[in-house]
Amino acid sequence: MSLFFCWPLLAWLLPLAGALGSRAHLWPWWLGFVFCLLGALISSVLLLRLPWSKRKWCAVAGVLPLLLPILFILQAVNSPLVNDVSTDPNNPPPLLWAAELRTAQDLPINSAPLKAVEAKPGPLFTRASPAEVVIEASELMQELGWQVRPSPDGLDAVVTTGWFGFQDDVALRVFAGPKETRIDMRSASRQGRSDLGTNRARIEDFLTRLNERLGQAYKPNLKP
Numbered sequence: 001m002s003l004f005f006c007w008p009l010l011a012w013l014l015p016l017a018g019a020l021g022s023r024a025h026l027w028p029w030w031l032g033f034v035f036c037l038l039g040a041l042i043s044s045v046l047l048l049r050l051p052w053s054k055r056k057w058c059a060v061a062g063v064l065p066l067l068l069p070i071l072f073i074l075q076a077v078n079s080p081l082v083n084d085v086s087t088d089p090n091n092p093p094p095l096l097w098a099a100e101l102r103t104a105q106d107l108p109i110n111s112a113p114l115k116a117v118e119a120k121p122g123p124l125f126t127r128a129s130p131a132e133v134v135i136e137a138s139e140l141m142q143e144l145g146w147q148v149r150p151s152p153d154g155l156d157a158v159v160t161t162g163w164f165g166f167q168d169d170v171a172l173r174v175f176a177g178p179k180e181t182r183i184d185m186r187s188a189s190r191q192g193r194s195d196l197g198t199n200r201a202r203i204e205d206f207l208t209r210l211n212e213r214l215g216q217a218y219k220p221n222l223k224p
Contacts, residue, residue: 007042011065014039023165028105029191032164040069082115083107085199086186087123087207088173089114093186097149097156098169106190121203124183126214130154130174133181136213137172140206146170159187159202166191168199183210 018035021027043066086092090113098109126133137155141148147158157170166189173184185207187199 007046011039011042011046014042015065015068019163023163025165029164029166036069039065080115080117080197081194082117083192083195083199084110084114084186084188085117085120085195085203086114087121087184087203088186089116089120093153093171093173093184095156095169095171095186095188096151097158098171098188098190101158101167101169102190107192110188117200121185121200121207123185124207124211124214125177125180126183127180128214130176130181133174133183133210133214137174137183137210140209140213141170144206154183161198168195168202170202183207 015036018032018039021035022029022032043064047066084092092112092114095109102109128136134150134154138148138150141155141157145160149156151171153171154174155172157172159168159170160166161168168190169188171186173186175182175184185203187202189195189199
């Protein structure tokens with residue numbers, strides 16, 4: 001195979017192999033990141049050589065994978081440095097299942113209070129009973145492909161991310177108040193100081209979906 005094709009092909013295959021290999025537990029996640037960085041390095045060299053390349057269409061194909069790390073960097077810059085988000089940061093739902101599953105290679109579970117997040121997601125309130133909430137939430141988690149286990153407060157879950165296959169921990173707490181049922185949620189990463197906004201987005205998406213299933217739930221207008 002001509003070198004014109006080898007380098008662009010490597011620029012695509014290295015990040016793909018890095019991510020899929022990490023997801024399949026063939027190597028640790030950080031080694032998968034190294035593969036991605038090598039692919040980005042090759043793409044950068046192809047970009048610099050683009051004006052003098054004899055086959056520009058081939059070089060352009062090799063430059064395209066560089067968009068992934070650029071988007072990653074932009075997302076990291078715009079995301080707060082947090083890896084554990086809750087609708088109730090002062091008294092977050094406990095990660096009971098995570099305490100059993102996390103190993104020495106994983107991050108320790110953060111103690112309360114959690115680091116404040118700008119525009120944090122708020123809890124849900126509903127007139128449905130706690131039992132109804134737990135049933136609907138459990139069914140929704142299973143539909144999303146999460147591993148689910150009942151907990152004394154509600155539900156615990158493990159979520160596997162789509163690209164590198166990182167495993168994040170989720171806890172859902174259901175509390176029956178005098179008039180309404182309150183639903184709090186927590187999502188925490190096992191690796192990395194920053195989650196790139198993943199946990200916050202996961203909570204907001206899940207509570208929005210749960211809101212639709214419960215019908216009468218609503219998200220309060222929390223004011224600072």
